Amino acid sequence: MQDAETLTPAEALRAPGIETPASAPPAEAERPKMKRTVENRQLKRIQHIHTVVMTVAGLGGLISAICLHFLVQPVSAAALGIFGLFFFSVGMGLTIGYHRHFTHRSYKAPTALRVLLGILGSMAGQGPIVFWTALHRMHHEMADKPGDPHSPNLHGEGLVNKVRGIWHAYIGWTVQHEVPNANFYSRDLLADAPIMWVNKRYYLWIALGLALPALLGLALTGTAYGALEGLLWGGLIRMFALHNVIWWITSFAHVFGSRDYQSRDLSTNNFWLALPTLGESWHNNHHAFPRAAILSLHWWQIDISGGVVAILEKLGIVSEVCRVSAEDKQKRQANPSRH
Amino acid sequence: MSDTSVLSPVAKTGTVANEDQIIDWLRQYIGDVLALPEDEIDIDASFQQLGLDSSAAVGMTGDLADWLGRDIDAAAAYDHPTIRGLAKALVS
Ligand SMILES: [Zn+2]
Numbered sequence: 162m163q164d165a166e167t168l169t170p171a172e173a174l175r176a177p178g179i180e181t182p183a184s185a186p187p188a189e190a191e192r193p194k195m196k197r198t199v200e201n202r203q204l205k206r207i208q209h210i211h212t213v214v215m216t217v218a219g220l221g222g223l224i225s226a227i228c229l230h231f232l233v234q235p236v237s238a239a240a241l242g243i244f245g246l247f248f249f250s251v252g253m254g255l256t257i258g259y260h261r262h263f264t265h266r267s268y269k270a271p272t273a274l275r276v277l278l279g280i281l282g283s284m285a286g287q288g289p290i291v292f293w294t295a296l297h298r299m300h301h302e303m304a305d306k307p308g309d310p311h312s313p314n315l316h317g318e319g320l321v322n323k324v325r326g327i328w329h330a331y332i333g334w335t336v337q338h339e340v341p342n343a344n345f346y347s348r349d350l351l352a353d354a355p356i357m358w359v360n361k362r363y364y365l366w367i368a369l370g371l372a373l374p375a376l377l378g379l380a381l382t383g384t385a386y387g388a389l390e391g392l393l394w395g396g397l398i399r400m401f402a403l404h405n406v407i408w409w410i411t412s413f414a415h416v417f418g419s420r421d422y423q424s425r426d427l428s429t430n431n432f433w434l435a436l437p438t439l440g441e442s443w444h445n446n447h448h449a450f451p452r453a454a455i456l457s458l459h460w461w462q463i464d465i466s467g468g469v470v471a472i473l474e475k476l477g478i479v480s481e482v483c484r485v486s487a488e489d490k491q492k493r494q495a496n497p498s499r500h
Numbered sequence: 501m502s503d504t505s506v507l508s509p510v511a512k513t514g515t516v517a518n519e520d521q522i523i524d525w526l527r528q529y530i531g532d533v534l535a536l537p538e539d540e541i542d543i544d545a546s547f548q549q550l551g552l553d554s555s556a557a558v559g560m561t562g563d564l565a566d567w568l569g570r571d572i573d574a575a576a577a578y579d580h581p582t583i584r585g586l587a588k589a590l591v592s
């Protein structure tokens with residue numbers, strides 16, 4: 162799969178001009194050496210406990226809501242509306258914020274919008290911005306090779322091993338992965354003061370992501386039960402749903418589906434996941450063109466997140482939106498004769 | 501860090517790193533990460549104030565341990581959250 166014209170990780174992941182400042186580049190030998198991962202059991206354990214707490218809280222919310230639905234009263238339309246609103250907003254924080262803007266720098270945005278997307282993304286409970294971007298850059302760099310934090314394709318041949326691989330890439334990895342060294346992977350964000358302001362207050366944003374839907378539930382129904390439903394549906398269940406959405410990408414989007422473009426990994430495109438993943442399931446397109454802000458490469462490839470970026474661009478709010486040129490598309494086609 | 505800090509830090513090159521050399525290394529490292537000239541990095545500012553989050557500070561401690569060729573307690577960057585403080589703690 163090694164292919165001379167693929168982008169190097171540095172080209173694909175780093176913002177232009179951040180790796181070696183033009184002013185006074187220190188000689189390579191003098192620069193302090195950095196490891197890609199942090200060998201620190203304590204830090205690793207904290208990361209893993211964090212995922213377990215968030216997952217159990219989300220699942221607990223779902224079970225509670227199911228019990229209430231059958232034992233107390235059917236779920237209200239208000240609660241489902243709140244779920245939709247927060248799924249979409251926090252989802253945007255993840256897709257066009259954490260993923261396409263902070264990790265891949267696929268478009269430029271004003272500070273207010275960057276901060277808003279950072280806060281919304283933090284509400285997902287998938288880690289602070291610096292951690293999430295570092296881990297995801299490590300995924301792109303090592304994709305489907307040793308060192309990839311969540312590859313489903315490193316567990317060997319045969320059905321049993323395939324299933325084990327998918328289990329690992331779905332959820333097993335969340336308590337096993339190495340902790341990326343943020344100094345190595347996310348230095349652009351460490352130097353980004355407004356984003357570090359958001360990053361530092363990560364747990365506050367999680368709390369806000371639970372309080373806001375509860376308050377909205379209270380406002381819409383005027384009852385404490387409405388607030389509880391808001392907390393469950395717009396907070397905990399939404400968190401659990403978005404966790405699963407990301408896990409579909411880390412697992413299924415490297416196994417099932419089509420590989421339409423050449424990339425250095427086994428990433429795939431999946432139409433059936435396009436709507437709930439807000440467009441992220443065009444994952445082979447994404448690995449082939451990691452800097453692209455819009456993952457849809459054909460009119461029928463629905464990418465809601467890319468659509469939002471395009472609207473924000475039309476409104477003049479975001480700029481320098483990276484798109485895949487027709488020429489690049491042609492060049493990287495996996496099977497040119499088919500098209 | 502009781503038993504490791506009594507030992508003098510020995511850089512991988514074989515030379516013993518003193519407090520100033522550790523301070524230089526930390527300034528260089530943070531300057532490299534944040535793309536700042538070294539002389540703009542205040543050695544009495546906390547790592548947080550400089551822009552490293554807690555996971556980055558732990559990552560830096562790990563890289564420093566590699567350079568010194570010895571273990572550094574995982575909590576060192578929390579207990580001594582400035583360049584000067586950390587360097588001092590490592591040679592005392
Ligand atoms: Zn990506």
Ligand SMILES: [Zn+2]
Binds near residue numbers: 300304411415428448
């Ligand atoms: Zn991937």
